[in-house]
Amino acid sequence: MAAKKATKYIFVVGGVMSSVGKGIAAASVGKILQSRGYHVTNLKADMYVNIDAGTIRPAEHGEVFVGEDGVEADQDLGNYERFTNQTSTRENYITTGQVYAEVIRRERNLEYGGEDVEVYPDIPKEIIRRIEACQEKNKSEITIIEYGGTVGEYQLFPFLEAARMMKSKRPADVFIILISYLPTPPLLGEQKSKPTQHAVTDLYSVGLYPDFVICRADHPATLDIKRTISNVCSLPIERIISAPDVYSIYDVPVNFEKENFGNTLLKIIGLPPKRKDLADWTALAGKIKKINKEVKIGIVGKYFNFKSCKDTYISVIESVNHAAWSLGYKPNILWIDTEKYEKDKSKLKELDDLDGIIVPGGFGKRGTEGMMLAADYTRVNKIPYFGLCFGMQILTIAYARNVLGLHGANSAEMDSLTKYPVIATMADQVEKIKNKNYGGTMRLGTYPANLKKGSIAERAYGVSKISERHRHRYEVNPEYIEKLEAAGLVFSGRSPSGILMEIAELPKDKHPFYLGTQFHPEFKSRPLRPHPLFTAFLKACIGRKKF
Numbered sequence: 007m008a009a010k011k012a013t014k015y016i017f018v019v020g021g022v023m024s025s026v027g028k029g030i031a032a033a034s035v036g037k038i039l040q041s042r043g044y045h046v047t048n049l050k051a052d053m054y055v056n057i058d059a060g061t062i063r064p065a066e067h068g069e070v071f072v073g074e075d076g077v078e079a080d081q082d083l084g085n086y087e088r089f090t091n092q093t094s095t096r097e098n099y100i101t102t103g104q105v106y107a108e109v110i111r112r113e114r115n116l117e118y119g120g121e122d123v124e125v126y127p128d129i130p131k132e133i134i135r136r137i138e139a140c141q142e143k144n145k146s147e148i149t150i151i152e153y154g155g156t157v158g159e160y161q162l163f164p165f166l167e168a169a170r171m172m173k174s175k176r177p178a179d180v181f182i183i184l185i186s187y188l189p190t191p192p193l194l195g196e197q198k199s200k201p202t203q204h205a206v207t208d209l210y211s212v213g214l215y216p217d218f219v220i221c222r223a224d225h226p227a228t229l230d231i232k233r234t235i236s237n238v239c240s241l242p243i244e245r246i247i248s249a250p251d252v253y254s255i256y257d258v259p260v261n262f263e264k265e266n267f268g269n270t271l272l273k274i275i276g277l278p279p280k281r282k283d284l285a286d287w288t289a290l291a292g293k294i295k296k297i298n299k300e301v302k303i304g305i306v307g308k309y310f311n312f313k314s315c316k317d318t319y320i321s322v323i324e325s326v327n328h329a330a331w332s333l334g335y336k337p338n339i340l341w342i343d344t345e346k347y348e349k350d351k352s353k354l355k356e357l358d359d360l361d362g363i364i365v366p367g368g369f370g371k372r373g374t375e376g377m378m379l380a381a382d383y384t385r386v387n388k389i390p391y392f393g394l395c396f397g398m399q400i401l402t403i404a405y406a407r408n409v410l411g412l413h414g415a416n417s418a419e420m421d422s423l424t425k426y427p428v429i430a431t432m433a434d435q436v437e438k439i440k441n442k443n444y445g446g447t448m449r450l451g452t453y454p455a456n457l458k459k460g461s462i463a464e465r466a467y468g469v470s471k472i473s474e475r476h477r478h479r480y481e482v483n484p485e486y487i488e489k490l491e492a493a494g495l496v497f498s499g500r501s502p503s504g505i506l507m508e509i510a511e512l513p514k515d516k517h518p519f520y521l522g523t524q525f526h527p528e529f530k531s532r533p534l535r536p537h538p539l540f541t542a543f544l545k546a547c548i549g550r551k552k553f
């Protein structure tokens with residue numbers, strides 16, 4: 007029998023503080039190993055008790071990223087897909103909630119044979135089972151497991167214990183990367199390593215030793231700092247990797263390679279250093295920095311928080327970046343809170359300054375009247391409009407109100423008593439909503455659609471059959487399709503059954519770009535392969551610039 011191929015596991019754990027780009031670092035580790043010809047998969051383990059990210063407010067925890075199989079996951083899965091082109095599966099995402107739910111399910115089924123079921127070791131064991139299931143599902147040679155949170159956090163213990171149990175069983179296959187942060191207090195003006203030393207001590211206290219320390223900081227880690235950390239961790243200096251702030255996130259793998267990280271990492275995990283192929287990526291990272299022409303895109307946000315909308319709309323922002331860069335433009339993104347238009351319509355005029363607007367996904371009534379005003383203003387004034395899921399529904403309602411004259415038309419989501427429910431609850435959702443069965447029950451994941459010949463969508467894709475990712479409970483009401491089409495709105499994408507409207511658009515002779523999708527194209531854009539609809543939208547925006 008052929009020997010089982012060695013599979014390697016690399017845990018990426020945070021120290022000092024969160025939000026320093028652990029996801030990008032984990033994705034970049036995947037990228038550099040993949041560029042050496044290895045089959046990698048990245049998985050994310052989140053500490054919260056939620057079963058998935060689908061029920062968490064995006065302003066709180068960032069975008070809900072949807073996989074092909076419909077998993078509603080942490081935004082980091084989007085980073086992994088954009089960096090390594092992996093197709094994330096349910097197995098690539100673990101939460102404390104999933105782990106406990108499964109252990110309790112088995113206990114109820116008498117699968118523990120009468121034993122008492124304990125947090126230790128039954129919880130870490132289930133975590134290990136899930137990590138191995140992810141490896142098995144993806145057939146990866148190297149599995150990179152990113153832990154949310156930072157060492158020392160109470161909820162992280164069972165996960166760290168899982169890493170320790172795996173490492174003690176298979177020391178030659180399991181490795182730890184600590185992502186730390188080096189602050190530079192303004193009064194001192196020099197980098198400090200003490201918080202990193204504490205993070206390393208925290209790791210020691212749970213029986214783990216870092217194999218690498220990645221030092222996030224505003225500037226490159228100085229040699230002195232590297233020496234100090236190297237001494238404290240008893241690690242050779244080449245295993246202390248500098249990760250300074252970057253112009254674009256796509257610089258991170260390139261910078262890692264400048265530190266010779268790929269070769270050292272492969273040496274330590276015991277795999278041969280195959281030839282590197284990062285040329286395309288390096289060229290892109292270089293190109294981005296040289297672009298100086300700007301295109302002004304407004305994103306109609308709904309989930310603003312005090313920091314920024316960057317995490318909430320990360321896939322939308324990245325999709326705009328990919329398409330704009332490919333056309334030689336740098337996007338200048340402005341956040342538009344349409345609630346102000348509800349109070350003062352004259353403010354809509356500010357939209358004239360933009361090259362185009364995007365109305366992304368969203369839920370609930372707040373702000374929607376303002377969005378509809380913006381949808382109508384951009385239609386009348388021929389400003390490019392791109393609606394993503396909710397944005398397509400908004401476009402349709404605004405069209406019904408203003409062109410069909412159905413005053414008060416709305417979505418059942420915003421107004422259950424509306425006289426004209428042009429957007430209605432999907433048939434299979436009615437019971438679910440009634441029973442408050444909200445978790446993981448939307449129309450989720452990949453579904454196919456057929457495109458209308460000669461439409462803007464078909465010309466953009468260059469094919470007549472597509473498949474895209476979804477996350478919604480409401481749909482264009484079949485009863486209004488004919489009326490809307492008779493009034494000039496074109497449903498250029500439909501489900502194979504013809505029942506579900508997947509794309510709405512206005513023809514080119516009516517508007518430079520007025521299009522909405524019931525799906526989320528932003529989940530499938532890649533830095534070197536921008537999404538065709540984003541490219542078509544950006545082309546229209548750039549076209550508007552010229553007049």
Ligand code: GLN
Pocket residue numbers: 366367368369370394395396397419477478479480481
């Ligand atoms: N709230 C809308 C629906 O459920 C749109 C969802 C979304 O934008 N993802 O259909």
